[in-house]
Amino acid sequence: MKALRFTVAIMAIMVALAPAQENGVAAGGKWMRYQAEEKMTGQQRVKFALPADNYLDNSDRRPEVTLFCVGGKLKLADFRPNFRMAGPNRASFWGRPQMRVTVRVDNYHTNRNWNWVNGDFLAMDEDTARQLIGANIFKVQFITKDDPQIAEFSPAGLDLGQVRKACGLKPEKP
Numbered sequence: 001m002k003a004l005r006f007t008v009a010i011m012a013i014m015v016a017l018a019p020a021q022e023n024g025v026a027a028g029g030k031w032m033r034y035q036a037e038e039k040m041t042g043q044q045r046v047k048f049a050l051p052a053d054n055y056l057d058n059s060d061r062r063p064e065v066t067l068f069c070v071g072g073k074l075k076l077a078d079f080r081p082n083f084r085m086a087g088p089n090r091a092s093f094w095g096r097p098q099m100r101v102t103v104r105v106d107n108y109h110t111n112r113n114w115n116w117v118n119g120d121f122l123a124m125d126e127d128t129a130r131q132l133i134g135a136n137i138f139k140v141q142f143i144t145k146d147d148p149q150i151a152e153f154s155p156a157g158l159d160l161g162q163v164r165k166a167c168g169l170k171p172e173k174p
Contacts, residue, residue, distance in 0.1 A: 024049070029157020033166075043071040046166035048158070052151045056083045063151035065138070067129060069167035077129035079114065079140055080121040081151060086143040088116040104139040105131045108174035127172065133163055134171025 027033035027048055034047040045068075052063040061082035068076040079101075088097030090113060097116040102109060105128075114122035122142065124132075132138050138153040163169050 027162055028159035030154055031158045033162060035166075038070070041071075044166065045070050048163065048166075050153055050155055050158075052153050054150075054152045056081065056149045056151065057147075059083045063140075065124070065132065065140075065153060065155075067133075067163070067167060067169075072166065072168050074126060074129060074167040074169055077124040077126065077132075078117070078121045079124055079142075079151070081142060081149070083149065084145060085116070085119055085122075086145050087119070089143065099142060101143075102141040103128060104137060105135045105174045106137050110174065126169075130169055130172035131174050133158055133160060133169060134173065 024032040024034045030050055032049050034049070036045045037043070038045055047069075048067040050065050055062055059082060063079070063081045063083065066076075066078050066080065067074060068078075085099065088099050090098050090100055092098050092113065092115065098113045099116045099122055100111055100113050101122065103112050108131075112125060112128060114124055117123055132153075132155055136154070136156045138155050139150055140153075141148050141150045160171060
C-alpha cells in the first residue's frame with residue numbers, strides 16, 4: 001500500500017513538472033509558443049499562452065488564456081483562472097455545464113457562455129479567440145464562490161503569422 005502511494009506521488013510530481021520542461025519561445029508581445037510533434041501522426045501541436053497582467057485576490061498564480069492547435073487547426077481556446085471558480089450557472093443547448101462570463105475586447109463588451117470543464121478552466125468559443133488575437137485589451141469577468149473576479153490581459157504584439165500557420169486563425173473585430 002505504501003509503495004502504491006509512493007508511486008502515485010512520484011507520478012503526480014512528474015506530471016506537474018512536465019509543462020515546466022517544455023521549451024517555450026516568444027511569440028510576440030507577452031505571448032509564448034510551445035511546439036511538439038505528435039509521435040504517431042507527425043502532426044504539429046502548438047500551444048500559445050498569454051499570462052494575465054494581474055493576480056486575482058488571494059491567488060499566487062496569474063490567470064492564463066491558451067490556444068491549442070493541432071495539424072494547423074485550432075482545437076481548443078481556454079481561459080484558466082488558476083483560481084477556484086464557482087460552479088456552472090447554466091446549461092448549453094446540449095446540456096453541457098457552462099458559465100456566463102463578461103468579456104471586454106478593446107472597447108466592446110459582451111456576455112459569453114463558455115463550457116465549464118471540471119472546475120479547472122472555461123473553454124472559449126472560436127469567435128472570442130479570433131477577437132483576442134487581434135485585441136489590445138482583453139478582460140474576463142467570471143464568477144467565484146465569493147465575488148466576481150476580473151482577469152486582465154494585454155494580447156497586443158502576437159505574431160499573427162505564427163497563429164495563422166499553426167491554428168488557421170485570423171484576427172476578427174468584435
